[in-house]
Amino acid sequence: MPEHHNHTHGTQILGKRTELYFSLLCGLFLLLGFILATWSTVTPVIPLLAYIIAYVFGGYFITMEAATKLRKGLFEIDFLMIAAALGAAYIGSWAEGALLLFLFSLGHALEHYALNKATKSIKALSNLSAKTALLKNGEALKEIPIEQLALNDVIVVRPHTKIAADGVIIKGASTVNQAPITGESMPVDKTAFPDLQQIPSFSEIDKQHLVFSGTINGDNALEVRVLKLTKDSTVSRLIRMVNDVETQKSPTQRRTKKFEKIYVPIVIAVVTILCFAFVIIPESFEASLYRAITVLVAASPCALAISTPSAVLSAIARAAQRGVLIKGGKALEDLGSVTTIAFDKTGTLTEGKPSLKEVMAFQNFDKSELLKLLFEVEKLSNHPLAKAIAQAIKEKEQLVSANLAANVKAVQGKGIQATYKNEPVYIGNTKLMEDAHLTVSEAVKNQINTQLEAGETVMLVGYKNDIVGLVSVMDVPRKTAAKTLQRLKKIGIKNMIMLTGDHERVGQAIAQQIGLTESRGNLLPEDKVTAMKTLLKHNNKVAMVGDGVNDAPAMALSTVSIAMGAAGSDVALETADVALMSDKLEMLPFAIGLSRASKRIINQNIFISLGVVAILVPVTILGLTNIGLAVLFHEGSTIVVVINALRLLAYTED
Numbered sequence: 001m002p003e004h005h006n007h008t009h010g011t012q013i014l015g016k017r018t019e020l021y022f023s024l025l026c027g028l029f030l031l032l033g034f035i036l037a038t039w040s041t042v043t044p045v046i047p048l049l050a051y052i053i054a055y056v057f058g059g060y061f062i063t064m065e066a067a068t069k070l071r072k073g074l075f076e077i078d079f080l081m082i083a084a085a086l087g088a089a090y091i092g093s094w095a096e097g098a099l100l101l102f103l104f105s106l107g108h109a110l111e112h113y114a115l116n117k118a119t120k121s122i123k124a125l126s127n128l129s130a131k132t133a134l135l136k137n138g139e140a141l142k143e144i145p146i147e148q149l150a151l152n153d154v155i156v157v158r159p160h161t162k163i164a165a166d167g168v169i170i171k172g173a174s175t176v177n178q179a180p181i182t183g184e185s186m187p188v189d190k191t192a193f194p195d196l197q198q199i200p201s202f203s204e205i206d207k208q209h210l211v212f213s214g215t216i217n218g219d220n221a222l223e224v225r226v227l228k229l230t231k232d233s234t235v236s237r238l239i240r241m242v243n244d245v246e247t248q249k250s251p252t253q254r255r256t257k258k259f260e261k262i263y264v265p266i267v268i269a270v271v272t273i274l275c276f277a278f279v280i281i282p283e284s285f286e287a288s289l290y291r292a293i294t295v296l297v298a299a300s301p302c303a304l305a306i307s308t309p310s311a312v313l314s315a316i317a318r319a320a321q322r323g324v325l326i327k328g329g330k331a332l333e334d335l336g337s338v339t340t341i342a343f344d345k346t347g348t349l350t351e352g353k354p355s356l357k358e359v360m361a362f363q364n365f366d367k368s369e370l371l372k373l374l375f376e377v378e379k380l381s382n383h384p385l386a387k388a389i390a391q392a393i394k395e396k397e398q399l400v401s402a403n404l405a406a407n408v409k410a411v412q413g414k415g416i417q418a419t420y421k422n423e424p425v426y427i428g429n430t431k432l433m434e435d436a437h438l439t440v441s442e443a444v445k446n447q448i449n450t451q452l453e454a455g456e457t458v459m460l461v462g463y464k465n466d467i468v469g470l471v472s473v474m475d476v477p478r479k480t481a482a483k484t485l486q487r488l489k490k491i492g493i494k495n496m497i498m499l500t501g502d503h504e505r506v507g508q509a510i511a512q513q514i515g516l517t518e519s520r521g522n523l524l525p526e527d528k529v530t531a532m533k534t535l536l537k538h539n540n541k542v543a544m545v546g547d548g549v550n551d552a553p554a555m556a557l558s559t560v561s562i563a564m565g566a567a568g569s570d571v572a573l574e575t576a577d578v579a580l581m582s583d584k585l586e587m588l589p590f591a592i593g594l595s596r597a598s599k600r601i602i603n604q605n606i607f608i609s610l611g612v613v614a615i616l617v618p619v620t621i622l623g624l625t626n627i628g629l630a631v632l633f634h635e636g637s638t639i640v641v642v643i644n645a646l647r648l649l650a651y652t653e654d
């Protein structure tokens, strides 16, 4: 029953650990009672008194929980435990009853302690943020609480201090330790945004100019323009999301819960029947009751209840330490069971920062005019191809923006349309030209093929009813891509498929270089959806790794969506099931390996919990053990299961 492990009912008079102290006090009075009872000269009333006090301390929290649940009409483990303890008292086995309450409450206090430990690394995130910021006001600096920061405020970040807000660097260059958010241990180089006149929105700025609240500045001072309020910062949202994660149940958790719903009433029924065993077999009512209570203890599915949530939480905590946000038990279990992964190409398997290869003018169109057109139009688009083209031309030609382009509209999977000097312009693939009723001549087609042959991504430029030029770029695979895919294969991923909007041939070339099993090109976003549907039909569970640029619909459809570089992308962070905060593809085998390990541990835990019950129940029914041993094994398995789950906190890839 995961709920009762997540919060405590009743008093907290001894602070956060009241539950633990109460349990220890219970144990203390139990011991006292035991000593007094064996000390023959005292009257039996005195040890009894000690046992009663032990009952009060041991039973307090359990009774509170049982009562809350009873009010909701739920009979759960706590209720069973109270019944067992009261029954033990009735038959005069006060010591055993007190032992039961002691171990049960200790077990639970330890569970809570363990779970707190698991959530601690996540909760530590909330301590990440700086408390104050150095606000720059003209030349004056003023220290203010971060909550008072407003958008577009400029703050100064001194060397080796925490960055107090999400924003863009406007002055200075430094290295920043982003480990708290992305899990990357290497500091990242950051520079000022080049064009302070026109600062785009947060998610359109290249990450080398962005800083995040909670990360740590290196050797040089920075000036940062605040682009997000404290409550909306990446770290605040991370904390919020991780807190939500705890309340989402995994499929196994739901299944065990369902099982308990049927199982617990059966236990109650069997135990009730056992109370009347004396009717059939020659024994006293007390003997029957004793057996019934022992069976009750043995049959309680306490370990089962804690086995999955403790593993899920430990795994999520471990992932968070490495900059991987897994949003709940379902995502974790799905990720642990996929054997098929679909990848987006641009920005996922490739760097996403293509270099400009060729700019070619046709039809006597002036080349420098073509360059200018490309720069003006592409700088208005935030597609990675557009960014690369605009940036490269700008640097090469030393262009400054003249704002000659307007009305930019992205045509998904095809390119963009806009106006340049008030005339319609189209930049994109052949499909886009066809849509615009521009005929692609044989000569142009041949030129496209030449470029494709070299592995370049080709785009055409249609302007004033003519195809006036061609531009090609080349994106390179991430350095770690090939190795990562190899590792994925090793841990059991069978199908790795690339879904790209780029030309089939470019896709094939990249796929071969890095070792994908399959590549599909020329896909519009809706084709990616269709491809995903087909994959799901054949493989049942499919993960999709992407950046959300043109693959959001396909990602949404996948069993488990994985966003890369989520630290800079609001949408990806919010919508993906798993977010790799860093841009590091190599975190994928870690995340999947961890998920698989969790699945294994969950299965082991369920096996242990059910196994102990399966052995203990017949043994107790046959009267082969006493209540003390039943208590020891029952609570022992709970503790074993929790410790097994905690191993995930130390998970590393082999």
Ligand SMILES: Nc1ncnc2c1ncn2[C@@H]1O[C@H](COP(=O)(O)OP(=O)(O)OP(=O)(O)O)[C@@H](O)[C@H]1O
Residues within 6 Å of the ligand: 344, 345, 346, 347, 378, 381, 383, 385, 386, 412, 413, 414, 415, 416, 427, 428, 429, 457, 458, 459, 499, 500, 501, 502, 503, 523, 524, 525, 549, 550
């Ligand atoms: N802003 C743009 N400027 C020029 N061409 C574009 C632009 N956006 C898209 N295109 C053209 O449309 C094609 C498909 O784009 P899309 O965004 O679907 O995929 P992609 O970025 O090439 O690859 P992936 O699907 O792997 O991310 C591109 O290959 C390019 O030819």
Ligand SMILES: [Zn+2]
Residues within 6 Å of the ligand: 001, 077, 302, 303, 305, 306
């Ligand atoms: Zn429990």
